[in-house]
Amino acid sequence: MVETTVQLLCPECTKEWQVTPDELPETTAMFHCPNCHASRRMSEFTRTDRDLRTLKQLG
Template sequence: MDEATVQLLCPECTKDWQVSPGALPDAAEMYHCPNCHASRHTSEFMRTDRDLRALKQLG
């Protein structure tokens, strides 16, 4: 079975990537872009509402 992933998009440098929801902090916690190191709430990196729902359910 494939592991679920969420799509992320950095609001500052526009880097996009995928990661397992379990590898991310909670939606309201701070997360750092691996490319430009921008710091924002994890929820702000979610590309779509579906990704945010998956983070909240599976994270």
């Protein structure tokens, strides 16, 4: 079984990382960058539209 991941990109410090959708809050919840602690809606951290769709479907 292949595990699905979502690519994230911090809009402030540009840190990139990947996590599984079940490790993340809903797309409208506040999320904090683990690098610079910027706070924004989770949807603003998704790197691509495909990552956002994946998060909405599986998160």
